[in-house]
Amino acid sequence: MNLMERFRRQFAFNWGVGTIEFGAGKVAQLGPIAKAMKARNLLVVTDKAIAKTDILGKVEDSLKGAKVSYTVFGEVEPNPLDTIVEKGAAIARETKAGAIVGLGGGSSIDTAKGISVIATNPGSIRDFQITSPADFLKMKIHPLPLIAIPTTSGTGTEGNFWAIVTHTEKWNKMAIGGPPQYPGGPCIAAKVSINDPQLTVTLPPFQTASTGLDAFAHHYDSYTANLATPISDAISEYSMKLIRNFLPIAYTNGKDLEAREMMMLASLLGGISFANSDCSAVHCLGEALGGLYGNPPRPVVAHGLACSLFMPWVMEFNCLTDPVKHANVARFLGEDVSGLTLNVAAHRCVDGVKRLIRSVGLPTSLEAVGVKKEDLPAVAERATWNVSVDSNPRPVNLDIFLDLLNKAYKGW
Numbered sequence: 315m316n317l318m319e320r321f322r323r324q325f326a327f328n329w330g331v332g333t334i335e336f337g338a339g340k341v342a343q344l345g346p347i348a349k350a351m352k353a354r355n356l357l358v359v360t361d362k363a364i365a366k367t368d369i370l371g372k373v374e375d376s377l378k379g380a381k382v383s384y385t386v387f388g389e390v391e392p393n394p395l396d397t398i399v400e401k402g403a404a405i406a407r408e409t410k411a412g413a414i415v416g417l418g419g420g421s422s423i424d425t426a427k428g429i430s431v432i433a434t435n436p437g438s439i440r441d442f443q444i445t446s447p448a449d450f451l452k453m454k455i456h457p458l459p460l461i462a463i464p465t466t467s468g469t470g471t472e473g474n475f476w477a478i479v480t481h482t483e484k485w486n487k488m489a490i491g492g493p494p495q496y497p498g499g500p501c502i503a504a505k506v507s508i509n510d511p512q513l514t515v516t517l518p519p520f521q522t523a524s525t526g527l528d529a530f531a532h533h534y535d536s537y538t539a540n541l542a543t544p545i546s547d548a549i550s551e552y553s554m555k556l557i558r559n560f561l562p563i564a565y566t567n568g569k570d571l572e573a574r575e576m577m578m579l580a581s582l583l584g585g586i587s588f589a590n591s592d593c594s595a596v597h598c599l600g601e602a603l604g605g606l607y608g609n610p611p612r613p614v615v616a617h618g619l620a621c622s623l624f625m626p627w628v629m630e631f632n633c634l635t636d637p638v639k640h641a642n643v644a645r646f647l648g649e650d651v652s653g654l655t656l657n658v659a660a661h662r663c664v665d666g667v668k669r670l671i672r673s674v675g676l677p678t679s680l681e682a683v684g685v686k687k688e689d690l691p692a693v694a695e696r697a698t699w700n701v702s703v704d705s706n707p708r709p710v711n712l713d714i715f716l717d718l719l720n721k722a723y724k725g726w
């Protein structure tokens with residue numbers, strides 16, 4: 315079936331975020347924006363590393379300049395924990411926060427989203443886990459308004475209505491959020507996203523690489539997912555080319571503002587794209603690994619790195635199920651597929667993504683990042699719990715996930 319034959323003529327598409335303020339220096343607009351929103355007692359949610367940088371200083375200067383009161387909650391951990399969400403929500407209620415600012419990478423913004431939900435809705439954050447579309451109705455009350463300020467280019471969470479939070483008893487990642495159930499209905503998407511690429515120029519090479527591969531994984535997953543739409547396809551086709559062209563530059567020369575701008579754009583667009591078409595097997599596995607290997611005592615495997623470790627194997631598994639799209643992915647990754655049969659061209663996406671991963675120096679096996687072989691069955695089981703399992707273009711199950719994990723363990 316070619317692309318035109320399967321064009322989805324009926325679909326819904328949610329532009330997740332209210333307003334996007336994009337551009338170098340835009341963070342200075344936070345104060346005036348908060349003032350215009352009539353938001354008082356902002357809770358600025360961030361992590362310890364950002365709290366020590368001049369990025370927090372820029373945020374505070376803007377808020378002080380506009381005479382907007384705020385409190386800083388700087389306790390976010392990587393792979394955000396439900397316990398930190400609960401703690402932040404207690405502070406939000408105590409300080410009568412009128413809005414939440416999520417400042418940092420995906421962990422800070424997702425923690426901020428979780429706080430915004432349970433600051434206004436009764437219950438714990440675990441009560442809002444989404445395991446089926448029926449769960450979209452769990453959130454009855456509008457969350458606190460959110461202003462998202464990403465400081466990495468990967469998560470895209472500033473552009474959508476999803477948050478991923480770790481359940482600290484099951485050590486599994488929960489999906490929180492979902493599209494509004496009626497126009498104007500409760501939704502955790504940011505009211506404003508301030509995408510200031512200047513905030514990413516000091517991001518170290520490893521984090522640049524890892525988050526950049528997360529952004530690529532969002533577009534790959536979204537583009538090949540069963541629920542892909544013409545709009546998400548167009549967004550992801552454009553963005554995969556951006557990442558292939560600009561991630562190696564941002565990795566090599568972090569101060570290249572154009573590369574940082576293009577990566578921040580591709581990341582934001584990833585969040586918008588997958589919010590509508592879903593993620594698929596790369597993220598089922600990546601989130602499952604992050605549940606177990608997201609926090610000590612096990613070695614911490616960054617989310618983007620986890621996705622990167624699985625992507626070649628998932629592409630290889632999926633490519634002949636949808637050779638048209640995978641041949642396109644190969645082209646977007648710079649592979650010359652002219653003259654090849656469709657199936658051979660489709661398979662070349664694996665070579666393309668390996669070249670991209672190699673160009674930014676990321677590890678290529680689970681073994682190399684400290685994952686224990688005996689944990690693979692537990693990771694496979696968690697992957698089957700993921701809300702996106704049915705979105706993968708080729709059916710997956712426990713045995714298939716375990717096979718993909720064993721391949722990724724040995725690596726390439």
Ligand SMILES: [Fe+2]
Nearest residue numbers: 469528532617
């Ligand atoms: Fe991701």
